[in-house]
Amino acid sequence: MSAYGPAAEEVRTTALRTGTRALDWLHRNHVQGTFADGATAELAEPDSVYKPLAELSLAASLVMRDAAFPAAQRDTAGELLDFAWDQLRGGDLLYERQLRFPAMTDPLETYVHFHRAGYRHERLQELLAHLASLTSYREYEHVPNRRMAVANATRVVGGADPTDWPARTAATWLGSTPEPWTMDWMTAYHVTHTVFHLTDWGAQPHALPPHLRDYLATWLPVWTDVWAEIEEWDLVAELVIVDACMPQPAFEPDAWRRLAAAQHDDGLLPRDGRTGGDGDGRRFEDHYHTAVVATVAASLVLSRLGA
Amino acid sequence: MSNAALGADYAQAVERLAGRVLGALRGTQVPLPAVSDADRPADTTALAAVRVMGPDLFAPALFCRQPLPQPDRDTLDTALRVFPPRPGDSVEARWRDRTTAALLARGAAGADPAGPYAGGEPYADEDSERAALAEAAGIAGIVEDAEDTELTWQERSQRMARLAPLALPEVDGPYQQRACLHVRALSRGATRSLMRRDHPTAARLVRWLALAQSRGASPALDVPTVLDHLRLWGAPSARTALDLAIARRLLAATEGGPR
Amino acid sequence: MSVQTTPALSPVRAGVAERAALTALVDEPEAPFSDAPVYSPQGTGVLLLLALLSPKTPKESRPS
Known part of the structure; x- marks a missing residue:
């Protein structure tokens, strides 16, 4: 038993079971996220296959990085990364897209997950290093937490990172610790992503400044409770990740209990309580994101709780 | 009927x-x-x-x-x-x-x-009273209510919302003291009710926060701002309006203004 | 008013239905259904507004 006590033991067991089933579901269904033949750098519909591939790679790369799942799940993650890398033609698609659209940041933000897991594309890496040196590339007008995504990816890929992180953080909604009751659905995702990028997905919990730790420690339980009640499972799982990114996670068992109860027998975790029925023809498209988030949440929680 | x-x-x-x-x-x-x-x-x-x-x-x-x-x-x-x-x-x-x-x-x-709760106050004269x-x-x-110490922030907030009529000046007892002691739990409960758009419950909890603040505790919310929000967005029931008015008076007393 | 001296004026105790109605109001619970924020497509109205406010091509200035 860990130093966290019996509640954390329950979280460990539930996270392992729920996360394993989510990851296995992703693995069984991942071929649904395959490019049509001849996908080019333009990607007329980037959200259809490209974005899911990037998010699949994120989850798999964190399973590899955290090494907290058993070996079988790490093998599964490895297979998913191989599949996605293959879909991206060994990184060529990202390279071509970055050449064609120098101002776009998604090639970097996709490549970073493969880089984290040891994959390399040298020519792309050269482009990214050059872009990272440009003031322009850092200052394109994204919303503040998107800028942090670019800065974190640059940091992980190993480019020079002149980012003023405190200033970047202060520019986000979370950075000014606003009235917690004004939180809305979209802002909640902005907050979770601010924390993900600031802490590099939980790798640097102490990158969270103390005033944000206090703020999150006070209000995360409320936001989690509010959205768990109305069964917004995708958001609840994201908030669970935020907890796991904190220097002292609360490891509340209740959110995990509810996520586990919402998970279907086949491992599908519906994004919310209104969808995910058996007659749902778009099961992968609609729910892959929640499987990704649940996998990441489980990986981080298991990692933070210790083997 | x-x-x-x-x-x-x-x-x-x-x-x-x-x-x-x-x-x-x-x-x-x-x-x-x-x-x-x-x-x-x-x-x-x-x-x-x-x-x-x-x-x-x-x-x-x-x-x-x-x-x-x-x-x-x-x-x-x-x-x-x-x-x-x-x-x-x-x-x-x-x-x-x-x-x-x-x-x-x-x-x-x-x-x-x-x-x-001080003992020995004289009862009024009337026999019936x-x-x-x-x-x-x-x-x-x-x-x-020995179990009170074990309550989660949600349970405590639910209980205190029903006890909101006890949040009054010059009234003291275990719940007034608990409002000060558990001001973080009640701040969470008020935030939860605000997000659920259950404005009557939010007003009851904010009334407790105002009492706690008037007695030196520090709510995790800016109470005047929440009162303003509830005034503008809250349901127009007289009971809720009374909760808000009492909360305002409690705060005004803290600031040394007229009560 | 005294119960002993004016028994005729002393009202009777409330019945079961009256008690139940009173208890419901005294022990009023929180709202049973949450109206917490969810994704709303109307939120994209903000983006439309931004587009409407985006600058037009400047016109040639004329000396007045």
Whole structure:
């Protein structure tokens, strides 16, 4: 038993079971996220296959990085990364897209997950290093937490990172610790992503400044409770990740209990309580994101709780 | 009359009475006007409203340091006999009754700085009032809440929302102290209710936060801002408006302004 | 008013239905259904507004 006590033991067991089933579901269904033949750098519909591939790679790369799942799940993650890398033609698609659209940041933000897991594309890496040196590339007008995504990816890929992180953080909604009751659905995702990028997905919990730790420690339980009640499972799982990114996670068992109860027998975790029925023809498209988030949440929680 | 119709009738009577208490609280009239339907002592609906309001009936008197007008004392006395406290009542109902009884027992002398739980206050002269008080205090006094220390922030907030009529100036007891002690839990509960857009519950919890702040605790929310938000977005019920007005007065007292 | 001296005026105790109606109001629970924020497509109205406020091509200035 860990130093966290019996509640954390329950979280460990539930996270392992729920996360394993989510990851296995992703693995069984991942071929649904395959490019049509001849996908080019333009990607007329980037959200259809490209974005899911990037998010699949994120989850798999964190399973590899955290090494907290058993070996079988790490093998599964490895297979998913191989599949996605293959879909991206060994990184060529990202390279071509970055050449064609120098101002776009998604090639970097996709490549970073493969880089984290040891994959390399040298020519792309050269482009990214050059872009990272440009003031322009850092200052394109994204919303503040998107800028942090670019800065974190640059940091992980190993480019020079002149980012003023405190200033970047202060520019986000979370950075000014606003009235917690004004939180809305979209802002909640902005907050979770601010924390993900600031802490590099939980790798640097102490990158969270103390005033944000206090703020999150006070209000995360409320936001989690509010959205768990109305069964917004995708958001609840994201908030669970935020907890796991904190220097002292609360490891509340209740959110995990509810996520586990919402998970279907086949491992599908519906994004919310209104969808995910058996007659749902778009099961992968609609729910892959929640499987990704649940996998990441489980990986981080298991990692933070210790083997 | 059907049960639903009776409930609706009572709820309307509570709204009317809450509106009159709110008027007395906002007014500057001294002596305070009576707010209850004293001319209709046998009207069960009006008496029910008085029982629902409970300690809230004393709000104008406590803020103005005035005695509760005698007609209101009489109505409350009748209401306690028509709707006497019972052993099966909820913990929250018993604490509200206990506070009502204690406030009545302060007599016509107005605020008692020792608080309603200090022993030995003289009962009022009237025999009937004495009987009603003894009954209320006797039943409501048997309050077992040893489990209170184990409550989650959600459970504590739910309980305190039902006990909001105890958040009054010059009234002290275990729940007033707990509001200060558990101000973070109540801040969370208020935030949760605001996000659920359950404005009546949010107003009740903010009333406790205002009390806690008036007694030196530091809520995790900016209470005046939340009060403003609830005023503009909240449901326009008189009961909720009264909760907000009492919260405002409690805060004003903290800032040294007029009460 | 005294119970002993004016028994005729002393009202009777409320019945079961009256008690139940009172208890419901005293022990009023929180709202049973949450109206917490969810994704709303109307939120994209903000983006439309931004587009409407985006600058037009400047016109040639004329000396007045």
